[in-house]
Amino acid sequence: MRKFFGLLFRNRLASLGAVVLGAIVVLVLITPILPLQNPDITATADRFQRPFSPGHLLGTDHLGRDLLARLLYGTRLSLAVGAAAALIAGIIGSAIGITAGYFGGRVDNLIMRGVDMLMAFPYILLALAIVAALGPGLMNALFAVAAVNIPFFARNIRGITVGLAGREFIDAAKLSGMGHLRIILTELLPNVLPVIIIAMSTTVGWMILETAGLSFLGLGSQPPQADLGSMLGEARSALITSPHTSVVPGVMIFLIVMSINLLGDGVRDALDPRLRSGALSRPSATTLVDRRGDVPPPTDDLLAIQDLQTEFRVGARTYKAVGGVSLSVRPGECLGLIGESGSGKSVTALSVMGLVASPPGVITGGAVRFQGEDLIGAAYEDLRRKRGDRVAYIFQDPLSTLHPLYRVGDQLAEAIRSHHPVSKAEARRRAIDLFAAVRIPNAEARITNFPHEMSGGMRQRVGIAMALANDPDVIIADEPTTALDVTVQAQILTLLDDLRRERGLAIIFITHDFGVVGQLCDRVAVMYAGRIVEEGPTGAVLARPAHPYTRRLIACVPELGQGRRELAAIPGLPPEVSNLPPGCAFAPRCDKARDLCRKGEIALAGPGARRVRCLFPEEDPA
Amino acid sequence: MTARSPRPKTALKVDNLSKTFGLSRSFFGRSRPGVRAVRPVSFEVSAGETLGVVGESGCGKSTLARMLVGLTPPTGGQIEIEGKALNNADPAEFGRLIQYVFQDPISSLNPRKSIRQIIEAPLKLLHGMNRAERAARIREIFASVNLREDFLDRYPHEFSGGQAQRITIARALAAQARILILDEPVSALDVSVQAQVLNLLRALKQEFGLTYLFISHDLAVVEAVSDRVIVLYFGAVVEVGRAEKIFKNPKHPYTSLLAESAPVVGRALRAPEQKDSELPDPLNPPTGCAFAGRCPRATDLCRTTEPPLSQMGEDQFAACHHPL
Numbered sequence: 011m012r013k014f015f016g017l018l019f020r021n022r023l024a025s026l027g028a029v030v031l032g033a034i035v036v037l038v039l040i041t042p043i044l045p046l047q048n049p050d051i052t053a054t055a056d057r058f059q060r061p062f063s064p065g066h067l068l069g070t071d072h073l074g075r076d077l078l079a080r081l082l083y084g085t086r087l088s089l090a091v092g093a094a095a096a097l098i099a100g101i102i103g104s105a106i107g108i109t110a111g112y113f114g115g116r117v118d119n120l121i122m123r124g125v126d127m128l129m130a131f132p133y134i135l136l137a138l139a140i141v142a143a144l145g146p147g148l149m150n151a152l153f154a155v156a157a158v159n160i161p162f163f164a165r166n167i168r169g170i171t172v173g174l175a176g177r178e179f180i181d182a183a184k185l186s187g188m189g190h191l192r193i194i195l196t197e198l199l200p201n202v203l204p205v206i207i208i209a210m211s212t213t214v215g216w217m218i219l220e221t222a223g224l225s226f227l228g229l230g231s232q233p234p235q236a237d238l239g240s241m242l243g244e245a246r247s248a249l250i251t252s253p254h255t256s257v258v259p260g261v262m263i264f265l266i267v268m269s270i271n272l273l274g275d276g277v278r279d280a281l282d283p284r285l286r287s288g289a290l291s292r293p294s295a296t297t298l299v300d301r302r303g304d305v306p307p308p309t310d311d312l313l314a315i316q317d318l319q320t321e322f323r324v325g326a327r328t329y330k331a332v333g334g335v336s337l338s339v340r341p342g343e344c345l346g347l348i349g350e351s352g353s354g355k356s357v358t359a360l361s362v363m364g365l366v367a368s369p370p371g372v373i374t375g376g377a378v379r380f381q382g383e384d385l386i387g388a389a390y391e392d393l394r395r396k397r398g399d400r401v402a403y404i405f406q407d408p409l410s411t412l413h414p415l416y417r418v419g420d421q422l423a424e425a426i427r428s429h430h431p432v433s434k435a436e437a438r439r440r441a442i443d444l445f446a447a448v449r450i451p452n453a454e455a456r457i458t459n460f461p462h463e464m465s466g467g468m469r470q471r472v473g474i475a476m477a478l479a480n481d482p483d484v485i486i487a488d489e490p491t492t493a494l495d496v497t498v499q500a501q502i503l504t505l506l507d508d509l510r511r512e513r514g515l516a517i518i519f520i521t522h523d524f525g526v527v528g529q530l531c532d533r534v535a536v537m538y539a540g541r542i543v544e545e546g547p548t549g550a551v552l553a554r555p556a557h558p559y560t561r562r563l564i565a566c567v568p569e570l571g572q573g574r575r576e577l578a579a580i581p582g583l584p585p586e587v588s589n590l591p592p593g594c595a596f597a598p599r600c601d602k603a604r605d606l607c608r609k610g611e612i613a614l615a616g617p618g619a620r621r622v623r624c625l626f627p628e629e630d631p632a
Numbered sequence: 633m634t635a636r637s638p639r640p641k642t643a644l645k646v647d648n649l650s651k652t653f654g655l656s657r658s659f660f661g662r663s664r665p666g667v668r669a670v671r672p673v674s675f676e677v678s679a680g681e682t683l684g685v686v687g688e689s690g691c692g693k694s695t696l697a698r699m700l701v702g703l704t705p706p707t708g709g710q711i712e713i714e715g716k717a718l719n720n721a722d723p724a725e726f727g728r729l730i731q732y733v734f735q736d737p738i739s740s741l742n743p744r745k746s747i748r749q750i751i752e753a754p755l756k757l758l759h760g761m762n763r764a765e766r767a768a769r770i771r772e773i774f775a776s777v778n779l780r781e782d783f784l785d786r787y788p789h790e791f792s793g794g795q796a797q798r799i800t801i802a803r804a805l806a807a808q809a810r811i812l813i814l815d816e817p818v819s820a821l822d823v824s825v826q827a828q829v830l831n832l833l834r835a836l837k838q839e840f841g842l843t844y845l846f847i848s849h850d851l852a853v854v855e856a857v858s859d860r861v862i863v864l865y866f867g868a869v870v871e872v873g874r875a876e877k878i879f880k881n882p883k884h885p886y887t888s889l890l891a892e893s894a895p896v897v898g899r900a901l902r903a904p905e906q907k908d909s910e911l912p913d914p915l916n917p918p919t920g921c922a923f924a925g926r927c928p929r930a931t932d933l934c935r936t937t938e939p940p941l942s943q944m945g946e947d948q949f950a951a952c953h954h955p956l
Contacts, residue, residue: 525895
């Protein structure tokens with residue numbers, strides 16, 4: 011709650027709205043005890059007095075009534091009616107929306123087609139018809155405005171509910187013995203409540219305007235009762251001669267509606283989880299660089315990641331996602347990068363081409379050298395030219411990386427044409443060749459498919475074709491087979507293996523699966539809590555793991571053909587990278603940890619290619 | 633566990649259970665063919681047994697599981713739980729006898745409810761326990777799943793995947809069902825945590841005498857926890873057998889394809905032999921064996937006649953005209 015107000019008042023316009031609205035509300039609340047004249051007493055002799063005339067601070071109207079008194083009483087009424095209408099529309103509309111969304115099917119169809127019919131009428135016409143049927147009067151105007159706004163709430167809330175009703179916790183609630191009403195009230199309602207509040211806060215102002223509109227037309231409040239709309243209506247005939255009689259209620263409507271809208275927008279921004287996490291603040295085109303310390307000297311590797319450090323700065327906390335990682339690949343080599351979720355393997359990969367979202371990501375140290383040239387801090391145009399051209403990525407879920415509205419062939423051609431000035435026909439021809447290269451049967455026909463028309467395995471082949479489009483030197487594959495079935499995974503892995511042999515590609519293959527690493531990679535690096543804890547030739551690391559973490563992680567993996575058994579497990583959880591312990595990050599879970607492990611920096615050391623970050627390795631990693 | 637009638641030997645019996653989606657009449661009254669997500673399936677699970685169910689995405693394993701707990705009404709067939717026929721698809725009635733553990737633990741917990749509210753729901757609604765009984769029961773369950781009681785007043789987002797999955801298992805235990813459907817219970821978890829949860833499930837099974845239906849796409853996990861395994865392809869059972877034998881000695885070419893595709897350290901990388909990797913189109917299913925299009929052994933007989941599930945060796949059944 012405090013966080014909500016903190017966010018709300020960081021927004022200056024929302025604070026301004028809150029202050030203005032607060033002042034107005036306080037004013038109308040204390041109106042009955044203020045020393046005001048009776049707003050309904052006419053004195054035709056004093057008609058159309060100017061503002062600041064004695065006894066009438068804001069002047070008088072066409073019947074000589076005190077405008078200040080009428081304004082305050084009128085505002086009181088208009089605010090109350092607007093708020094009541096919003097509440098009624100919100101409650102009824104949300105109830106309809108939740109019911110339709112939860113039950114779905116025929117119920118949904120019936121209710122929502124009814125709502126559609128309501129929406130088919132222009133709202134003011136509908137309100138007029140309702141008032142005409144019920145007769146003029148403020149209460150009827152209130153009902154009309156509420157009724158007109160019910161569809162807005164119903165549709166909004168139904169959309170949210172449909173998404174929630176398919177979630178597993180609703181199924182779990184059914185299995186816990188809950189009935190429909192209880193599920194709607196205790197499972198769904200708390201989850202849609204923020205949306206209802208957002209919708210209400212942004213529509214109250216609109217409803218006040220609509221009520222004023224009806225009153226202006228003489229269908230709302232009846233004389234002598236004052237509300238802002240009727241005041242405007244009565245002042246209309248004297249607009250030229252005595253403009254103040256219309257300006258006074260006009261300014262008040264303006265102030266109310268503006269302040270409510272500003273506050274409502276602020277409430278929405280503060281409550282919406284996506285906006286709160288800063289998703290709308292556009293990330294910069296490359297990751298921010300704030301390098302401290304020396305830049306390591308170049309090496310002769312094709313791609314070398316040198317002592318890379320990447321952090322996420324969220325509020326006051328700093329998450330050291332990557333804490334000094336060094337890796338390198340040579341042409342034709344496949345390097346496996348293995349680790350559990352949160353170990354920093356994907357952030358390492360994205361840092362290479364400056365693809366970590368900034369904010370909150372910042373690269374704080376080290377270098378990434380492609381053929382000796384440092385890519386960290388390189389100009390955007392430089393990076394853009396190399397992205398996808400020299401260093402290409404394959405991601406886990408091809409359905410979310412391919413654009414759903416373009417044909418896959420066109421997307422592939424675009425990837426080629428953005429780096430090489432070739433004609434459309436030439437790009438298309440290359441696209442067909444690439445499809446054939448990744449063994450998509452019927453390449454000519456398949457390039458006209460949309461992504462949703464392909465199976466998961468075929469889409470990932472398109473993803474690989476896309477990565478190959480410009481004949482890159484390095485491919486970084488981030489869990490490319492995790493979302494696929496095993497039979498398809500085997501085909502994709504075989505394909506990647508053939509491609510690197512045929513084309514001399516260097517591959518950095520990120521995965522959590524030892525089986526995959528064992529089959530595909532020449533070398534492997536194991537990550538834990540943002541650092542490499544062990545690296546070496548795949549066969550040696552898998553057969554004789556030196557770091558206790560590697561050994562125990564391998565033991566956790568069940569392998570086919572070993573029958574029923576108790577599985578080895580690692581108790582505890584990885585440390586949070588915002589609060590790393592001193593010394594070895596694995597020490598709290600390690601059964602061999604001693605006091606020495608819990609202090610000081612432990613180096614990644616060992617002979618040749620085989621290195622381990624442990625003071626007491628499992629065996630001599632020779 | 634509260635004392636209940638002596639338990640029958642067969643915990644769960646499914647007879648010709650099937651589900652067809654989208655079976656409806658079009659606007660002009662012509663009936664449209666539906667998608668047959670689950671073709672008539674029959675099997676039995678004995679009390680105390682773990683039956684593994686494997687298959688690739690789209691093979692109907694989740695639909696089958698949802699029918700077994702009453703979340704999806706079946707199109708045809710019978711479900712019998714502990715000798716009691718249940719065909720009304722009322723999750724509340726199923727809930728006392730059979731419970732479900734979902735794949736994604738975080739999304740199966742309501743983000744706006746405390747853990748205590750979540751665990752108490754089945755105790756209150758299915759068993760009508762009062763406050764003191766509930767507190768005692770929760771203490772018992774939390775001790776069994778190795779969770780600290782101070783977790784009870786926290787909210788789901790504060791937990792890691794492994795802890796959250798233990799909470800959902802605790803909820804299933806709270807309903808006092810003796811049969812649990814475990815739908816990919818560890819595939820959203822990291823390997824080190826996966827082993828913790830699998831070992832917990834094994835311990836709970838012994839402690840409470842539970843019966844499991846364990847669904848997974850990971851053959852190694854299924855083999856490690858199951859007594860028997862059924863293999864689903866395109867909504868139908870293609871092979872059933874003892875867990876220790878079925879992958880070592882498969883009879884159906886599809887089971888063999890699955891077993892050969894699983895990546896294993898030390899085995900050379902090669903794509904197993906198959907003609908086509910695409911699944912058949914569910915809207916336009918092939919006649920005969922659904923696997924024929926991918927099968928290297930397929931003959932004309934396979935493409936015209938659907939093979940029945942028939943016994944091949946002791947305890948092993950396969951639906952194939954040309955078994956391995």
